[in-house]
Amino acid sequence: MSAAPPAPGTDRDQLVEVAAADLPRLVPLFDPDHPNLAFAHAVIDGAIPGRAWAHFRNGAPVSCLIATTAPFCLAAGTMTPGFFMEAATLLAGHGEVQLVHPPGPGIGEWAEQAGFTTERRLHFTHTPFTHTPLDFSAPSPLAPDGYTLVRIDAETFSGLDSPMARSIFGTGARYADHAAGFALVKDGRVAADAHGVIGGGLIELGIHTHPDHRRKGLAFVVLAAVSRWGSRRGLRSVMTCHVHKTPSIALARKLGLTEEFSYPIAKATC
Known part of the structure; x- marks a missing residue:
């Protein structure tokens, strides 16, 4: 069962599971350019299955972990060495994990100390300052014969x-x-x-x-x-x-x- 978020004025020093009704509180932790942002919103909106945990300070989330049922998992907010240790424990049994996390000095080392290996991915989109979604269109190739x-x-x-x-x-x-x-x-x-x-x-x-x-x-x-x-x-x-x-x-x-x-x-x- 998901725990209720702490009341204002209280802290939680560990990641606690966030109930579905409280998932929208995590949105401000994700910057607009956070990689795989669609996945975070899809879990929060209930469009894809997943679970979420958060650290709270004064009743507000300051960091969070979102796990989809796919390898993609997402971290946002203030990162600490303890966050990755907790994430490794909470994700036990998940299988393959690709944890997307904010960049920053020392964060890769914290992840490695928790048993992760570090890699990099690339993010592609249509150039936001020259195209809006409505005036961008991908090519329209024909299906090959027989398909x-x-x-x-x-x-x-x-x-x-x-x-x-x-x-x-x-x-x-x-x-x-x-x-x-x-x-x-x-x-x-x-x-x-x-x-x-x-x-x-x-x-x-x-x-x-x-x-x-x-x-x-x-x-x-x-x-x-x-x-x-x-x-x-x-x-x-x-x-x-x-x-x-x-x-x-x-x-x-x-x-x-x-x-x-x-x-x-x-x-x-x-």
């Missing part, structure tokens, strides 16, 4: 080969209600699919191509479809990837997205 582009619904979700989409959304019903997704289907089977996690005015893009259908340009077709869908609804497209993922970097640029910054993550198997 049909379809909107992913609850039934299509059951045929997805993507472990990431399954771990983020959990069920086909949740996917149909809260995600934007398109797939290329051939002979009745999903060959490639792309999805968007929606939150905070953003749509964060993800992609999976079945091994039997790679190197055919399918990822570009489905990613572009999701990005265009988001732009028509005023959502800014975002894409992130590890710094060494050359194919993902090329895809982001082909979509018309621009690299804005790199950011640190702490990885572990918990």
